[in-house]
Amino acid sequence: MKHILIGAALATAAVTGASAQELTLGRFFGACEDAGTDTSVSVGEACIIQSIINAASAEIDGVTVDTLPTDWGNYYDQIIAAYAGGTPPDIHVLHRHRIPQFAGLGALADLSDDLAAAGIDVTDWAPAALDAVSYNGGIYGVPMDFHANLWHVNMDLMTAAGLVDDNGAPILPSSPEELLEHAQMMHDATGLDYLAADFAQFPIGVRLVLALMWQQDANIFDGDTATIDTEAARNSVTAITQLFDAGLANPQLNYADSQQAFLNGEAAILVNGTWVVDFYTAEAANEDVALSNYYVADFPTLFDQGATWADSHMWAIPSSLQDNEAEYQAALQVLAFINDHNIDWARTGHMAVRNSVLESEAYANLPHRSEYSGTAAIARDTPPSANYGAIQDVLNRELQAIWLTGKSVDDALADAQAEVQDLLDR
Amino acid sequence: MAIGGRQRNHLSQAQAAWLLLLPFLTVYGAFLVYPFFRGIWISLHDWNLLAVAFNPDAREFVGLRNYERILWGRNIEWAALANPALQITGMIGFGFSAFLYWTNRASRATAIALGLAAVLLFVLPGFHPGEGGRWYDRRFWPTVGNTILFVGWTVPGVTLSSLVLAAALNRETRAMSVLRTLFFLSQVLSVTVVTLIWQIMFSPRQGLIANITEAFGGSPIVWLTDERFAMVAIVITTIWWSLGIAMILFLAGLQDISRDLYEAGALDNATGVRAFWYITLPNLKRTITLVIVLQIILHFQVFGQSHLMTNGGPNDTTQVLVRYVYQTAFRDSELGRASAMAVFLFVIMGSFSILQFIIGREEEN
Incomplete structure (x- = not known):
């Protein structure tokens, strides 16, 4: 009996193979229960990424990937705690803006010398994508997309307000004054709000204000000096608050409510990211949803130069994994698999990072893609900082204080300036 | 002899108590007492969670500076009526608790507790940043x-x-x-x-x-x-x-x-x-x-x-x-x-x- 058991154990070991690697993977994007392994049919960020991960787990020999349960709002807190406890996931997603915080401490593996061997062609990445994952001369991740703020447009309402040009494209404002004018036209024609966005929860309102600052060639800090209490910031904020003051937009909607207002046909424009283009396209095709004539526009230029908030998602490996060659190689194979499926991820509405995908017909044929082709050229973000999260939080708090609690713009900008300066000084 | 043997095999009451308490004390010590003192120890350091994870030497002993940074500020002054609403409530509360005590409507402990809360309500809101001052942590x-x-x-x-x-x-x-x-x-x-x-x-x-x-x-x-x-x-x-x-x-x-x-x-x-x-x-x-x-x-x-x-x-x-x-x-x-x-x-x-x-x-x- 004993021999039989030992034999069975040995046989199992032989079948699974000594090289079988179980990798843990950490990501946000939300949960998708039945994503399957078909990467070409899933819809929405959560299901598309999970189908790619499931397919990698199924198709790569001797590698299984276990997706850890994580939550959007607390993702980075969880990842930081996992690193501090010495148990980071073997592969995890992060934003471009987090690279200084993680790579700066040596938490992330420098992949520069190993990407080619793993089948990842760095020369195929768009220059901005390579730039996004580079830090102090090393490559610390595999980029997956560029994402940016867009204007999602309900064309039926724009037609009702007379804001459509001869080519059938929406007429968007080119100055703060015109923004107010268009909003008034929308109100007069339909009684509805011109613009909706999440001004009450996530930092979408912050990204809106930042974009308007960049459009005036200003920024929130320069080196170690906060530059928030400025004329440019005041112009940016009042460009938005004039809509609230005139009753042409509602600052109290959170992410879900603002999205619902847009889908219900209660607001002509929703400011939100690239990540919802495929979802809204699917909703617009649904007869039960009020939104039916959906258009995606680049963030309009209200000041001197084009700019919209943008960031990148990328996949990284903890530096500690390099101590275990087999696991490290397995993790690289998963990154290569994700890199190979860049076109599938672009279905979400995100912009691809690989030249070969960007130039492909399949990419050009994605819904609404041609309508926001100008976004890549105007993509911007704040300067890199290890305190990015805290700085965003200060801005979100102070801007919300302006439009939700009636704090004066001068006080809010002065307070934001002082707090960001404190963070830069720490 | 037999009785003596039995006594040797038995634990005294105190020993038995310690033995029975041991599992609890171990868990209590490891998961409550130790982390508590460790927390106090960490609070005396400039301690970056991520940095220390990768380099244990990245922490620096700073004494009570963390407490100063959260509780205090630059040019902090005290005034009797910096926050009139709270401070007057505090004064009234103090008078009220004294009244309760002297008229025997409240026990001594209750009166002292109430009085102490009232004094804190009077004293704490009185602190405020003076000319050109600010709280370190606003x-x-x-x-x-x-x-x-x-x-x-x-x-x-x-x-x-x-x-x-x-x-x-x-x-x-x-x-x-x-x-x-x-x-x-x-x-x-x-x-x-x-x-x-x-x-x-x-x-x-x-x-x-x-x-x-x-x-x-x-x-x-x-x-x-x-x-x-x-x-x-x-x-x-x-x-x-x-x-x-x-x-x-x-x-x-x-x-x-x-x-x-x-x-x-x-x-x-x-x-x-x-x-x-x-x-x-x-x-x-x-x-x-x-x-x-x-x-x-x-x-x-x-x-x-x-x-x-x-x-x-x-x-x-x-x-x-x-x-x-x-x-x-x-x-x-x-x-x-x-x-x-x-x-x-x-x-x-x-x-x-x-x-x-x-x-x-x-x-x-």
Whole structure:
């Protein structure tokens, strides 16, 4: 009996193979229960990424990937705690803006010398994508997309307000004054709000204000000096608050409510990211949803130069994994698999990072893609900082204080300036 | 000889006690005492959570600087009427507690506790940044204020509503035991479920409350993003969530009251509300104290409701102490500073525990 058991154990070991690697993977994007392994049919960020991960787990020999349960709002807190406890996931997603915080401490593996061997062609990445994952001369991740703020447009309402040009494209404002004018036209024609966005929860309102600052060639800090209490910031904020003051937009909607207002046909424009283009396209095709004539526009230029908030998602490996060659190689194979499926991820509405995908017909044929082709050229973000999260939080708090609690713009900008300066000084 | 042998094999009472206590002491020491002192140790350092994980030498001993950075500021001055509303309330409170003590309406411990709270209310709000000064951490004291406000609304809310419920449900019928179970059920839910339920309830678009307001022709309140209602919303949620335990404690207290008292009272025409006021309440005094102190300690640790429902907003009006500790430690990686805040919270809760201990002892005497 004993021999039989030992034999069975040995046989199992032989079948699974000594090289079988179980990798843990950490990501946000939300949960998708039945994503399957078909990467070409899933819809929405959560299901598309999970189908790619499931397919990698199924198709790569001797590698299984276990997706850890994580939550959007607390993702980075969880990842930081996992690193501090010495148990980071073997592969995890992060934003471009987090690279200084993680790579700066040596938490992330420098992949520069190993990407080619793993089948990842760095020369195929768009220059901005390579730039996004580079830090102090090393490559610390595999980029997956560029994402940016867009204007999602309900064309039926724009037609009702007379804001459509001869080519059938929406007429968007080119100055703060015109923004107010268009909003008034929308109100007069339909009684509805011109613009909706999440001004009450996530930092979408912050990204809106930042974009308007960049459009005036200003920024929130320069080196170690906060530059928030400025004329440019005041112009940016009042460009938005004039809509609230005139009753042409509602600052109290959170992410879900603002999205619902847009889908219900209660607001002509929703400011939100690239990540919802495929979802809204699917909703617009649904007869039960009020939104039916959906258009995606680049963030309009209200000041001197084009700019919209943008960031990148990328996949990284903890530096500690390099101590275990087999696991490290397995993790690289998963990154290569994700890199190979860049076109599938672009279905979400995100912009691809690989030249070969960007130039492909399949990419050009994605819904609404041609309508926001100008976004890549105007993509911007704040300067890199290890305190990015805290700085965003200060801005979100102070801007919300302006439009939700009636704090004066001068006080809010002065307070934001002082707090960001404190963070830069720490 | 046989007896001697048996004695050798037996442990003395003290040894047996230590042996039986050992498992508890080990766990208590490893998971409570050690982390507590470690927390104090960390609070004396400039300790970046991520940096120290990769390089244990990245910490620096800074003494009490973290405490100075959260509690103090530059050019801090004190004035008797810097915050008139709170400070005058404090003075009145002090006079009131002295009056209660001298007229024998309150025991010495209660009077001292009340007086001390009143003095703190007079002294603490008097500190403010003078000319050209500022708090080093501008968010800390407002956050402490929010937490106290939350406790100040939640604890009376829970105590009163659970007392009324317990009195109403203290009958031996099947319907009452079903109702008791129902009211207790909310207590077993986790904070994620509770906040999800109430986020839907409070939603201005699809929520039950908004639908009812609209049915009566009102415009719905945007509870969670309106400065005036956000704190109220999380207080309501918390009261609904934590009624159960307090209600059970009150029920146990009610069942301890002898039936004879009510019968005697009934002869003197004390029934219904009068019986509740003159018989039930005085006999529940100990339970009420216990419930209040337990609730105070519990609700100072509020985190989930604020974190999940309002993200501390709008404009920090629902930012509470534990959430600030959490953000400082895990978002900003500043473990030393976060530990200093946690020690501050411990001091607040510890003083309430001591208060309960004193009151409990006095009642026994």
